[in-house]
Structures are given as structure tokens and as C-alpha cells.
Amino acid sequence: MSKxxxxxxxxxxxxxxxxxxxxxxTETDDYVPGLLLKQRLFAWHEASFYGTELTIEPTDGTQxxxxxxxxxxxxxxxxxxxxxxxxxxxxEAAQMIRLSPLLAxxxxxxxxxxxxxxFQQGKLQWIWDDKALMAMAAPDDIELDVLxxxxxxxxxxxxxxxxxxxxxxxxYYGTPQEAGDxxxxxxxxxxxxxxxxxxxxxxxxxxxxGWKADTAPFRPAxxxxxxxxxxxxxxxxxxxxxxxxxxxxxxVRLDDDGEASGLWPAEWTPHVLDRSSGWLTRLRxxxxxxxxxxxxxVLGHPLDSETAWHFLTLDSRRLLDxxxxxxxxxxxxxxxxxxxxxxAKVSAESGSRGxxxxxxxxxxxxxxxxxxxxxxxxxxxxxxxxxxxxxxxxRFRGQWITLDPALLxxxxxxxxxxxxxxxxxxxxxxxxxxxxxxEGDGNGDPSNAPEQDPARLRLExxxxxxxxxxxxxxxxxxxxxELDVPAALQAELRTYQHQGFAWLAFLRRFGLGACLADDMGxxxxxxxxxxxxxxxxxxxxxxxxxxxxxxxPTSVLGNWQKxxxxxxxxxxxxxxxxSRRLGGGYFQGAAGQADVVLTSYATAALDxxxxxEFTWATVCLDEAxxxxxxxxxxxxxxxxxxxxxRIALTGTPIENRLSELWSIYDFITPGYLGSAKAFxxxxxxxxEKERDERRTADLQKLVxxxxxxxxxxxxxxxxxxxxxxxMKTYVHLTAEQGALYDQTVNSLLxxxxxxxxxxxxxxxxxxxxxxxxxxxxxxLLKKEPLPPLDSVLDTExxxxxxxxxxxxxxxxxxxxxxxxxxxxxxxxxxxxxxLQRVLHQELQEPxxxxxxxxxxxxRDRMIEQFQFNADHSIQxxxxxxxxxxxxxxxxxxxxxxxxxxxxxxxxxxxxxxxAVENQATDRAYRMGQTRDVQVHKFIALGTLEERIDEMLxxxxxxxxxxxxxxxGWITELSTxxxxxxxxxxxxxxx
Numbered sequence: 001m002s003k004x005x006x007x008x009x010x011x012x013x014x015x016x017x018x019x020x021x022x023x024x025x026t027e028t029d030d031y032v033p034g035l036l037l038k039q040r041l042f043a044w045h046e047a048s049f050y051g052t053e054l055t056i057e058p059t060d061g062t063q064x065x066x067x068x069x070x071x072x073x074x075x076x077x078x079x080x081x082x083x084x085x086x087x088x089x090x091x092e093a094a095q096m097i098r099l100s101p102l103l104a105x106x107x108x109x110x111x112x113x114x115x116x117x118x119f120q121q122g123k124l125q126w127i128w129d130d131k132a133l134m135a136m137a138a139p140d141d142i143e144l145d146v147l148x149x150x151x152x153x154x155x156x157x158x159x160x161x162x163x164x165x166x167x168x169x170x171x172y173y174g175t176p177q178e179a180g181d182x183x184x185x186x187x188x189x190x191x192x193x194x195x196x197x198x199x200x201x202x203x204x205x206x207x208x209x210g211w212k213a214d215t216a217p218f219r220p221a222x223x224x225x226x227x228x229x230x231x232x233x234x235x236x237x238x239x240x241x242x243x244x245x246x247x248x249x250x251x252v253r254l255d256d257d258g259e260a261s262g263l264w265p266a267e268w269t270p271h272v273l274d275r276s277s278g279w280l281t282r283l284r285x286x287x288x289x290x291x292x293x294x295x296x297x298v299l300g301h302p303l304d305s306e307t308a309w310h311f312l313t314l315d316s317r318r319l320l321d322x323x324x325x326x327x328x329x330x331x332x333x334x335x336x337x338x339x340x341x342x343x344a345k346v347s348a349e350s351g352s353r354g355x356x357x358x359x360x361x362x363x364x365x366x367x368x369x370x371x372x373x374x375x376x377x378x379x380x381x382x383x384x385x386x387x388x389x390x391x392x393x394x395r396f397r398g399q400w401i402t403l404d405p406a407l408l409x410x411x412x413x414x415x416x417x418x419x420x421x422x423x424x425x426x427x428x429x430x431x432x433x434x435x436x437x438x439e440g441d442g443n444g445d446p447s448n449a450p451e452q453d454p455a456r457l458r459l460e461x462x463x464x465x466x467x468x469x470x471x472x473x474x475x476x477x478x479x480x481x482e483l484d485v486p487a488a489l490q491a492e493l494r495t496y497q498h499q500g501f502a503w504l505a506f507l508r509r510f511g512l513g514a515c516l517a518d519d520m521g522x523x524x525x526x527x528x529x530x531x532x533x534x535x536x537x538x539x540x541x542x543x544x545x546x547x548x549x550x551x552x553p554t555s556v557l558g559n560w561q562k563x564x565x566x567x568x569x570x571x572x573x574x575x576x577x578x579s580r581r582l583g584g585g586y587f588q589g590a591a592g593q594a595d596v597v598l599t600s601y602a603t604a605a606l607d608x609x610x611x612x613e614f615t616w617a618t619v620c621l622d623e624a625x626x627x628x629x630x631x632x633x634x635x636x637x638x639x640x641x642x643x644x645x646r647i648a649l650t651g652t653p654i655e656n657r658l659s660e661l662w663s664i665y666d667f668i669t670p671g672y673l674g675s676a677k678a679f680x681x682x683x684x685x686x687x688e689k690e691r692d693e694r695r696t697a698d699l700q701k702l703v704x705x706x707x708x709x710x711x712x713x714x715x716x717x718x719x720x721x722x723x724x725x726x727m728k729t730y731v732h733l734t735a736e737q738g739a740l741y742d743q744t745v746n747s748l749l750x751x752x753x754x755x756x757x758x759x760x761x762x763x764x765x766x767x768x769x770x771x772x773x774x775x776x777x778x779x780l781l782k783k784e785p786l787p788p789l790d791s792v793l794d795t796e797x798x799x800x801x802x803x804x805x806x807x808x809x810x811x812x813x814x815x816x817x818x819x820x821x822x823x824x825x826x827x828x829x830x831x832x833x834x835l836q837r838v839l840h841q842e843l844q845e846p847x848x849x850x851x852x853x854x855x856x857x858x859r860d861r862m863i864e865q866f867q868f869n870a871d872h873s874i875q876x877x878x879x880x881x882x883x884x885x886x887x888x889x890x891x892x893x894x895x896x897x898x899x900x901x902x903x904x905x906x907x908x909x910x911x912x913x914x915a916v917e918n919q920a921t922d923r924a925y926r927m928g929q930t931r932d933v934q935v936h937k938f939i940a941l942g943t944l945e946e947r948i949d950e951m952l953x954x955x956x957x958x959x960x961x962x963x964x965x966x967x968g969w970i971t972e973l974s975t976x977x978x979x980x981x982x983x984x985x986x987x988x989x990x
Contacts, residue, residue, distance in 0.1 A: 007086040008032055008040065012093035014159025018069030018166050022093070023062045034063025044080040047071050069166035072096070077104035092156055103128060103164055105136055112168050113211060114189060115161075116202045124189065126168040127161055186210050192321060200285075200323070204278055208323030216271040218242055218264075220279055221325035223249065224303075224311055226400065233302035236291070236311065238279070240264055240272075241325060249327075253297040254280050261296065286322040287315055309392035309402070312336070331400050340407050341372040369415055373401045380415070387412070481506055486533035488570040493530060496710055496717055497523050501530035503708055504647060508535075508618070513646040513668025515624070517653050517709040522717065524649045525560070528620060529567045531647075535617060536571065536595055546614050547574070547594045551638055552622035554600040560622070564596065571595040577603050583610060601626050604641075605634040615642040624648035627667060628660035630676060639667055653707070658684045661703070669706055724925045726935040728949070729811075731803035733940055736778050738984060741943065744770050744781070745982045752975045761971035764978065768944075768970060771982065775940040776831050776909050777802040786834060795838050804938050808835075808906060809842060811936065812885060815904050816843060821866070821884040822904035825893065825920050829853075831908065832887050839885055846881050851889035862886070867901045890920055899923045903931040908938055910945055914952055942985035 012022045024032035024041070034056035042051030048071060057064045067075060077100035081087055089097045106112060111132035118125035173182050183190050188209040206212035218240040225235040240262075242248035252262040258277030280298065291311075293301045303311065313336075316326045371383040376396050378386065386394060387408055393400060483502040485493055493501065500516060504527065507514045518524050532548055552560055557577060564573050574594035576582070581603070582590055587610060591597050604611060619641050621627065627635040646668045654661050662679045665672055673679050683699050686692035710717060733741060748767040755763055773780035778801055787793060799806045808824070815822055826832050829851055836849040848862045866886050886899060890911060902924045911917050917937075925933040939945045973981065 007088060008037070009088040009090050010041065010093045011090050012096060014072070014092060014096075014156055014163060015069075016155070016158055016162065018072060018159050018162030018164075020067040020069075020072045020075075020096070020163070021057075022065040022067060031062045034058075034065055037063075038065050040082055040085060041065070042075075043082050045071075045075060047074065069163045070170035071167075072163040073100050073103050073107065073167050076100035095156065096160075099160070102133065102136065103160075106133060107164075107167055107171060109136075110172075111136070112164070113202075113206060114209070115165075116200070116205045119189075119205070125161070126165040128164055188323075192323070200282060201278065204275075204282065204323070216268070216275070217244070218250070218268055218271070219325050220252075220275075221249075221327050222283075222316075222319055223327040224308065224316075224329065226308075226329050233304065234308040234311075235302060236299050238283075238299055239327070240268065241327075252276075254283075254299070255296050256294060256298060282322060282324070286318050286324070291315070305391045305393050312393075329400070335400060335402050340404065340411060371411060373403070376401050383411070483534065486530055486537050488533050488537065489530050489567060490569065491526050491530075491567045493526065494523070496714075497527050497530075500524075500527040500708055500710075501534065504528070504531040505534050507706070508645040511645065513648075513665075513706055515648045515650065515653060515664055515668055515707040517650055517707055519651055519711050522710060524651075525563050525622075526567055528647065528649060529564060529571075532571060532596060532618075533568050546616050547572075547591060547597050548618040548620065549597050549599070549611065549616045549641065549643075550620045550622060551599055551601055551604050553626060554602060557598060557600055560598055564598075573598055575599075576607070581607075583607075588614075601634045601638070605637040608637040608640060611637075612640045612642065615644065617643075618645045618647060619643040620647040620649065621667065622649045624650040624664050624667070625652050625660065628663050630659070630663040630666065635663060635667075639670070653709075658688060658699075665703070665706070672706075673702065723932045724921070724935060725932060726937065728937045728939055729807060730939050730941050730946075731807050733775070733943065733984070734778075734801060734803055736801060737774055737803075737940075740774055740778055740781055741771065741984050744774065745979075745984065748982065749975065749979055752978065764971045764973075767982070771944055772909055773828055773831070775943055775945050776804060776826070776828065777834065779834065780828055780830050786837060789837075793837055793841055795841055798834065798838055804908065804940065805835075805838065808908065808938070809838070811906075812839060813843070816845075816884060820904060821902045822886070822906060823893075823899055823902045823920075823924055824885065824887045824906040824908055825890045825917075826887065826908040827890050827911070828909070829889070832889060835887050835908070839887075843885065845885075846883040847885045847887065848883045849887040850893050852892045854892065863897060863899065866899060888920075888923075890916065893920065893923065897923045898926060900926060900929040903929070903933050905933060905935045906938065907936070910937065910939065910949060912948060912952070944982050946985075947981050 007027050009025045009027075010022060011025065012020050014020055022037070022041070023034070024037040026032060038051040038054055038056065042048055042054065042065075045051060048054050048067070055066045057066060073096075076093075076096040079097070106128045109132070111129040112126045113129050115123075115125040115127045186209055189211075192209060200208060203212065207214045221239050221241045223237045223239050225231070225237060227233055238252045238254060239249040240252055242250075250262055250264045252260050252264070252272075254260055254276060258280035260272050260276035260279075264272060283298075284292070291301070292298045312328060312332055316328060319326050369380040369383075371378045371380070373396075376399060378396075386396065386403060391403060392405075393402055395401075481502065483505055485498060485501075500518070504514050504516065508531075516524050516527060518527075528550075535548065550560060554577075557575070561573065561575065564571055572593060572595045574590055574597045576587070576591075576597050576599040581587075591614070599607075599611075619638065621638060627638060629635060648664050648668050650664065653664060659676065659680070662673050662676060662684075666676075674682065683695055686695040687699065744767060748763060751763050752760065770781055777798075778784075779786075779798075799809055812822060812824075824835060826835065832849050832851055836847045840847040846865075848866060850859060850862055854862070862883075865883050868882055886902065888897075905921050905924050907917055907920070921933070921935050925935075937949075939949050970978075970981070
């Protein structure tokens with residue numbers, strides 16, 4: 001074919017989505033190559049970047065150019081074409097040439113509307129406004145003839161409408177997901193239920209969604225009238241509401257044919273006659289058939305209480321969705337939001353013993369039942385009388401209240417389930433108070449069918465003045481009573497430590513257990529010692545002749561002895577431990593002279609029968625996570641020791657599972673969180689497996705009064721560190737990495753069939769290291785050496801073989817452009833060396849690398865270099881050899897260093913123990929850091945890195961949500977479990 005083509009005939013077909021499929025032919029009926037046609041036809045088409053962004057699809061011996069739907073009408077309307085070519089148009093291309101200018105005018109003049117038929121199918125689509133289109137074109141215009149002919153070709157018309165709709169979206173609204181302005185201006189386009197539009201014609205629907213102005217001086221509405229002194233039944237009326245005076249309502253009757261009758265202003269008549277039949281159609285589409293009667297008033301049936309309830313809760317919602325104005329009784333909105341509440345009203349004198357010591361969770365409190373429905377409060381007798389009437393809506397003391405049968409049954413069951421003559425325990429009262437508002441939402445949606453939503457009951461407690469004060473003190477630190485520091489304490493307490501000791505003494509006063517869960521290093525020991533001195537100095541709070549019992553791990557017995565001697569030399573401390581410990585009467589005599597008996601968990605279990613003979617002033621568990629397994633002998637032993645007060649000290653109330661928290665609480669407040677099984681069913685399963693936020697919040701509320709947990713960053717602790725923001729960066733394996741990963745896993749699984757014992761464990765650990773190295777870079781697994789130091793690296797080839805390296809490179813370049821510094825941790829020397837050379841070559845600046853082989857001199861020099869001008873951003877005045885990227889071995893650089901010059905920390909590969917990673921992170925996030933620290937943890941998707949991270953994350957979230965390792969365990973997994981852990985998830989392959 002000659003490159004000097006004089007004539008090209010353009011053929012086109014529109015897809016159902018509006019895309020134009022274009023090909024060309026010559027005068028000799030030869031096909032024009034797709035690339036050549038694209039270059040000629042779209043040479044001046046700026047929207048497609050002069051054709052370069054258009055795709056070509058080969059089909060049936062020719063090549064089709066795909067013109068996106070949103071560009072079709074603008075392109076054919078503009079006809080900006082090369083003039084040295086004679087263009088001809090055939091088929092749908094010819095129709096588009098004739099129609100597009102007219103449709104483009106519709107676009108520019110915004111003569112378009114949303115499509116009702118598309119809306120009813122759950123889509124948002126635009127169509128041209130037929131009336132505007134007719135007005136723009138003369139009656140004899142050829143474009144209208146072409147459009148009429150197009151209507152006979154349904155496939156072409158469907159594609160044309162799709163192209164028009166796409167152009168509207170492109171020009172005015174962006175993508176449907178980005179149509180923020182449209183959603184704000186016409187919310188019902190998005191919020192209206194599509195079934196609500198089934199009974200409407202296009203005109204009514206456009207008015208209902210607010211697209212088209214309603215020119216009528218009134219709006220139709222449905223009004224529900226309640227019974228009064230004269231009218232004993234509910235009524236449903238069709239009314240016309242004056243738009244200028246919304247209080248002016250004109251009742252209207254509709255007959256079976258949709259003809260209206262009534263006394264409306266004369267000027268309303270044309271609008272009423274034009275629309276009344278449409279009202280009947282819409283009403284029949286929105287309301288159940290039993291709502292209609294025959295004759296001159298199709299809404300003439302009176303409504304009984306049950307039907308009125310149904311209209312209030314269900315029918316009214318359907319009418320609103322269908323675009324109707326619905327006028328309900330003024331009291332309904334308030335009544336529908338206020339669900340019935342069962343309240344235990346505590347008697348005035350109950351809890352007055354709270355001013356005395358050792359009040360206790362088991363204290364009995366007298367109460368009476370009250371049922372609150374709306375603004376009405378009923379006694380138990382009044383409630384029973386109303387229930388006996390068996391009505392959904394009743395008038396009581398001059399106001400209407402709603403009676404939901406499902407909720408009434410729940411209230412009755414709750415009343416029957418508690419023996420009022422036995423009273424409530426303080427534990428019951430406290431839990432009702434803490435959880436009353438969360439057990440059921442008092443502001444539920446009235447459209448919910450009551451039978452299907454029985455959980456809306458609110459069970460509350462009405463406290464008297466004594467209990468109001470006590471529970472306020474439990475919940476708010478500012479309410480805690482102030483105590484003087486014991487005179488015999490040989491230490492100066494920090495403010496938060498003073499508050500902690502006073503909190504312990506306050507809970508003791510009411511016989512309530514305590515869990516002091518401060519971070520390690522904040523002085524839990526000295527707070528407990530201050531508490532013990534307070535007991536000795538205040539005999540009114542020390543009601544037993546028996547001492548306090550401290551139980552701790554064997555390894556810290558000596559530390560406790562020293563701390564007690566150092567801070568409280570006036571305390572008489574008895575050590576009960578070892579083969580020479582006292583028993584029987586000797587123990588009783590010696591302990592009777594002591595203030596504190598100190599023993600270990602193991603000894604406590606051995607001497608359980610001896611130690612449980614006495615009621616201790618206080619039993620305190622240090623490192624209370626030692627009883628995290630409630631089934632062990634030592635856990636059972638310490639629970640069996642009678643005590644006036646129980647205290648648990650721990651920096652980690654949860655290490656792995658919520659059952660550990662239950663175990664601690666079952667020691668300090670026995671029975672408070674229910675049995676182990678009840679706790680598992682109510683909280684553990686919902687929180688650990690289902691991530692139930694409501695149950696998490698409930699558990700937080702229950703735990704909070706008896707746990708004091710302060711962290712080093714808390715304002716009261718006055719360690720003024722900036723924020724630490726942790727984020728995970730997920731990357732895909734490259735194809736090379738994926739293939740090698742599969743090979744390594746398959747090889748391991750084959751060997752597992754033959755190996756046992758130590759050989760099996762060794763093979764697993766070896767494969768584990770290989771897989772971790774492979775996630776970093778294939779060169780580590782293949783043991784490929786780096787080129788000599790004096791040679792130039794092919795960094796592009798190295799980077800493209802590892803998605804981690806590629807992502808790290810991009811992030812480091814970005815932070816360096818911002819003048820920020822970073823630390824990069826890796827476990828593997830080969831990876832560290834590679835990172836150092838690649839980053840040095842790409843950044844053109846020095847990069848430091850510290851590992852176990854670095855000498856002390858080199859180590860000190862690198863730290864000094866990196867920390868240069870640490871408190872300032874990078875400036876031009878700094879030396880050109882200033883290193884800003886520091887690579888460190890996790891073990892060599894994870895502890896003992898102060899590298900606050902960095903405010904970004906990268907964990908290139910993961911360690912299985914979060915504490916090790918956190919220690920490494922704290923090289924930058926420590927005293928002296930003035931900026932927020934960004935921590936980036938790299939994870940290869942679909943690999944064991946992701947699987948193990950999910951396990952670690954589950955544990956971490958568990959601890960943080962409720963209160964705020966080595967690899968050996970992997971070798972113990974079964975072959976099937978190993979397969980599940982190691983096998984690559986194919987969906988994450990690059």
C-alpha cells in the first residue's frame with residue numbers, strides 16, 4: 001500500500017458500553033493497518049494524546065482501534081482531521097458523524113438527565129433530554145431523522161446512550177466513585193432504594209430525586225392521625241401540603257381510578273388533575289394491598305393499634321424511600337428513639353457501709369424494679385397492667401408509649417431471673433452501671449422489625465448517693481482520695497507513684513482487688529512497699545493480726561528482700577523458702593510477728609495447706625502473669641489463700657490470650673468476670689476470633705476500675721517523647737523469587753517424610769533461614785557473590801530481582817529528598833553488604849554498615865559520624881561526607897546505641913520476637929528524639945513472613961485493645977502445619 005493514501009473510509013461499531021470499535025479501508029477495499037489508521041485519524045486528537053493512548057485489537061483479519069466511550073461523541077463532533085486525506089464514513093461511523101454535533105451540544109448545554117430505567121437496575125446512567133434535543137434541532141433537521149432511525153437499531157442506540165452517559169460523567173462528575181459534588185447536591189440519586197422508584201414515571205422520579213423542579217404549589221403527603229376524645233381509631237389521610245405554609249393541609253380522597261376530590265384552592269386544580277392518578281399508582285407500589293379499600297376513598301379503612309404500629313415502623317419508611325412526604329404524630333420521633341429500659345433502683349440506704357472498710361463485691365444491696373418507656377417511668381405493678389392490655393401503642397398518663405412485645409418479654413425474663421428479695425450484689429450493681437448503656441442501644445432504628453431485634457433492651461441501675469460517689473472514685477483518677485506518704489518510707493515517690501500507692505489503699509478500703517500494671521521500670525515495687533507501710537501505720541485499715549503475703553518468682557526473692565530492706569526497714573519481713581522454712585505452729589508463731597511474709601510460687605504450691613489456714617491482710621502476686629494458666633497447681637494454690645485484699649503486679653497482663661487476663665482477675669476479684677467458660681463464650685471468642693469491637697469495649701469498661709496501667713510515654717510520667725508511627729510495607733515476590741520459594745518448600749516437605757528428631761528440626765530451621773533470605777533477595781539463597789568493591793554495580797539488575805529492595809530504594813530516595821535520615825536493620829551480612837553498595841551508588845553519598853564483625857573503634861566512629869548535627873535537618877553547610885543512611889545488623893545494632901539523628905527505621909527482614917524489633921526501633925525512638933519516628937516493617941506477601949506476622953499481630957492487638965521468640969516452636973509443627981505455614985499463597989505472586 002502506498003503511503004500517500006488519498007481516501008480512507010472509516011467504519012465503526014459501538015459496543016454496549018459505548019466504546020467505538022474503528023477500522024479503515026481504502027478505495028480498493030483493502031484494510032488499513034491499525035497503527036497507520038490510528039496515526040492518521042487521531043493525529044489532532046488531544047484527548048487520546050494524539051492516538052498514542054488508544055489500544056489496537058486484532059480481529060477477523062483486521063485491526064480494531066478502541067476509542068473509549070467518554071471520547072466517542074466529542075471526537076466525532078469535533079472532526080479535527082488531517083486535511084490532506086479524503087475521509088469517508090460508513091455504517092455507524094456515518095451515523096455518529098451526523099448525530100455527534102447535536103449530542104455534543106446537549107453535553108455543552110447540560111441537557112441531560114439521569115435514567116430511571118438504569119436506576120431501577122441499580123445503575124447511574126445519563127440520557128439526553130428529549131425535549132431539549134427537539135428544541136435545539138429544527139423539525140426537518142436530518143439529525144432528528146437519523147436519531148429516529150437509530151431507535152430502530154436497539155444495539156446502536158444502547159451503545160450511543162452509553163457513550164453519551166460516559167461523556168457526561170467524564171465532563172462533569174469524574175468517575176462515579178469520585179462524584180462527591182453530585183452526591184452532595186442530589187443525595188437521593190444514591191440513597192433512594194431502587195424498588196421505591198418502581199411505581200414512578202420518569203417525571204415523578206426526577207422530581208423525587210430533586211433533579212427536576214416540582215412546579216406544583218403543594219406537595220402530596222400521607223398523614224397518620226392518632227385517636228382522640230371523639231375519634232377512637234387511627235386514620236390514614238392523603239393531604240396536600242402548601243409549600244408556602246407547611247401547616248396548611250388539605251385532605252384529599254382518591255377513588256379506585258385515581259381521581260381526586262377535596263376542597264383545594266382553584267389554582268391547584270390543573271396540577272391535581274394531572275397528577276392524582278400517579279399518586280394512586282405510587283401508593284399501591286409502596287403500601288401493602290390490605291391498606292386499601294374500595295369506593296370514593298381508597299385509604300378509608302380505619303387502623304387498629306397493630307396496623308398503626310406497622311405503619312409507624314415499616315410503611316412510613318417505605319413511603320419516605322419512595323419520595324413521599326410522611327406526617328407522623330409529633331411524639332413518635334422521640335418515642336421511637338427511646339427504647340424500654342429496665343432499671344434496678346437502689347434503695348436510699350444501700351451501700352452506706354461504703355464509708356467503712358472492706359465493703360466488698362459480695363455486699364448485698366436492696367433495690368426495686370422500674371421500667372422506663374419513653375419519658376414514662378413505671379413501677380413493676382404498672383408495667384404488668386400495661387402488658388396485660390396486649391397492645392403495641394397505648395396512652396399512659398396522658399402520653400403515648402410504644403410496647404414492643406419482644407422487648408417486653410425480655411424485660412419480664414430479666415425480672416424473673418433475679419430474686420428481688422435476695423437483693424443485688426455490689427458486683428451486679430457495678431457491672432450493670434458499667435455496661436448498662438452498651439448492652440442495648442437506646443436509640444435504635446424504628447424501622448427494624450422488633451421480632452428480629454430482641455437485643456435492644458437496656459438494663460440499667462439507678463444508684464443512690466453513696467454508690468454514685470464510690471463508682472465515680474473507681475472510674476476517675478481525680479476522684480481518688482489523697483493519702484500522705486508513709487513516714488517510714490525511705491524513698492521519694494514520683495507523682496504517679498504516689499497516686500498508685502493511694503489507689504491501692506483506696507481499693508483496699510472497699511475490699512476490691514487491684515492489678516497494678518505499669519510498664520517495666522516505673523516502680524511497681526516501691527508503690528506496693530508504700531502500701532504495706534500504710535497498712536502498718538494505719539491500724540484501722542489493718543484489721544487482721546496476720547501479715548501480708550507476697551508471692552513472686554524464685555529469681556526475684558532476693559531482689560524483694562533488698563528492696564523491702566532499702567525502702568521500708570521498719571517492716572518485719574519473713575522469708576518462707578527453701579528446705580529450712582518453718583512449718584506448723586513454728587510458722588504460725590513466726591508469721592504472727594511479721595509484717596510481710598515473702599515466698600515463691602513454687603513454695604506456695606508446695607505449702608498450700610499451710611498458707612491457706614490463715615486470712616492474710618493482703619495477698620500480692622508479683623509478675624502475676626505466672627498464674628496466666630488457671631489450670632496449673634500454683635494458680636489453684638494462690639487462689640485458695642484467704643485474704644482481706646488481693647493485688648496483682650504485672651507489666652504484661654496479656655501475653656498471648658485473653659484467658660490470661662481472666663486468670664489474673666479471677667484472683668484479684670473472684671467471679672467478677674464470670675467462670676472461665678462464660679468468659680470464653682462472652683469475650684474471648686468474640687474478641688480474638690471475630691474482632692468484635694463492642695465486646696472489646698465492654699471488656700475495657702469492666703477491667704478499667706481494677707487496673708492501673710501507666711506507660712513511659714504518658715504525660716504524668718514526664719518522658720516527653722514524640723510519636724512513633726508503625727506501618728507495614730507489603731511487597732510481592734518477583735517471578736524468580738516465587739519459583740525458588742516453591743522449590744525450597746517442596747524440597748523441605750519431601751525431606752519431612754524421611755527425617756525425624758534432631759535431623760528434622762535442623763532441616764526445618766535451615767529451610768526457614770533460606771526462605772527468609774529469599775524474601776530479601778535471590779542472591780542470598782544462591783550464594784552469588786557481589787562484584788569486586790572497585791567495580792560499578794549493575795544496580796538496576798540487582799534491584800529488579802527483589803521487590804523489597806526496589807521498594808526500599810524508592811522510600812529511602814524519597815526521605816532523603818526531604819532531608820531525613822534512616823536506620824535499616826537486617827539479619828544477614830550479605831544483605832547488609834548489598835544494601836550498602838546499592839544505596840551508596842544510587843544516592844551518591846556515604847552509607848554506614850555496622851555488624852558483629854565491626855571493631856569497637858569503627859563502631860564508635862560510625863555512631864559519631866551519623867549523629868553529627870542530630871538535632872537539625874540536613875543543611876548545605878554540613879560536610880559532603882555526612883552519612884544519612886545507617887545499615888545495622890539486628891543483633892549488633894539492636895541494643896546499646898543512641899541514634900536519634902534518624903527518624904525513619906526500616907526492618908528489611910522480620911524477627912519473630914516483637915520485643916527484639918522494638919529494642920532495635922528504640923535506637924532512634926528514645927530520649928533526645930525530637931521528631932516523630934516512622935517505623936517501616938517489610939513483609940513479602942503470600943510467604944511465611946506474612947503468616948507469622950499475622951500471628952504476631954494477633955497477639956499484639958489482643959494486648960493493646962484490652963489494656964493497652966525464638967523460632968524453635970516452628971520445628972515442633974506437624975508436616976501438615978508446616979505446609980500451611982510455608983506454602984506460597986499463589987494469589988500474591990507477581
